[in-house]
Amino acid sequence: MSVAYDVLNDDDTYHHGNLRDELIDTAVDVIGREGVAALSLRALARDLGVSHSAPTRHFKNKAELLSAIMEEAYEDMLTTTVDAGYLAGDNPVHRLRAMARACMRWHVDNRALSEVIRNPDVSRTAGRNVKEVLAAFYIHSSRAILGAQGQSRNPDRPVEFVYLSMIVSVVGAASVLTDPVYVETLPALDADELIDDMVDHLFPLKDG
Amino acid sequence: MSVAYDVLNDDDTYHHGNLRDELIDTAVDVIGREGVAALSLRALARDLGVSHSAPTRHFKNKAELLSAIMEEAYEDMLTTTVDAGYLAGDNPVHRLRAMARACMRWHVDNRALSEVIRNPDVSRTAGRNVKEVLAAFYIHSSRAILGAQGQSRNPDRPVEFVYLSMIVSVVGAASVLTDPVYVETLPALDADELIDDMVDHLFPLKDG
DNA sequence: CTATTAATGTGGATGCTGACAACATGCTAT
């Protein structure tokens, strides 16, 4: 009894074919433009020309969609950061600096994803996957930190604290650099300069 | 004791008497327990034993309520930080350290308020008031930073960058210390220790 | 002290959203 459909969509197949991925993509799009609060499963479905409850097949609810985005985001952040470390060569200090810089840049370059993983309402739903990624992140980072400490950078500061300083700086920079209030309040806030400045003070090139 | 209770119990007055303030209070309560996403004007109205559209008289919509909370939060954060600076005495380094520590503590001690002012969906609605508070915050901070630089702390680093480092550390620490994922992932994460450690590295007591 | 007005709270209506259930379609393997 589906003649009505053919009138509505001429060349459309019944199945969308790639709904899950496109849901995530357009969701990230919407978040980047209007924020997490503006996200609506029904609006997403409309945008993709699909019935209002089609997303249910892929994400039981809104929290699950955001959770999936968070997982992908964390994985992307991890690989980006670790890759930058390896590309930086063998000098431990250079490697650590490259990792910190890459991680900060990732947040600035992926505003929407960063906003999602920094959202408490989302991170409250984090599962084992996310925690494993963060554990891996900690391992990679602490290895690099130990290497840099071998070159007399903060040699007697506990590794966990150095790691936390890095994370805190990254997350804080992401918050400040993407927050419209700070961006408007502070004159000439250039992301690259701030990132360089912070990395220099976290892990200085010269001995301190 | 409070008027609200009498209204709830038997002495049914038509007017609530203090609805605006109690809306804010219980909203902060809810946010602290369940997060911003769980906030609902109707649920607030129910909790306060008032009709579902009574809040409209005080806040046109949810965004306006959150905006009001943000304003109060910023003001509270400013005065707490500035007061701590004055109480720390005349030594500029001590003063700056006290301010940074107080600001971090404020975020940790006021999880819900901190969550609100770090929420991009909320800060997008920030008005002149909030921006003026932040401008005042910058003035107070940069004065303290200039004083500390007179004692050879980061003497040739631009004031704005030192200020931003402080803000970034504060905001980042707030994010990390209140994020369940990080709290669970990292072993024995003590807020006080981390704050002390970060303040020591931001504004060291000894010359560096 | 009273009458008028502004502030505050009520109740109902509408439209959007999340969530669930029953049904339809197309792919794949046997």
Place this chain on the structure above:
DNA sequence: ATAGCATGTTGTCAGCATCCACATTAATAG
């Protein structure tokens, strides 16, 4: 071919934000 499964559709319901007309109280002017 056909059974089973993944995917998409329609229908429905409850919760919520928001708007509106109306009721009650508080404040104030005369």
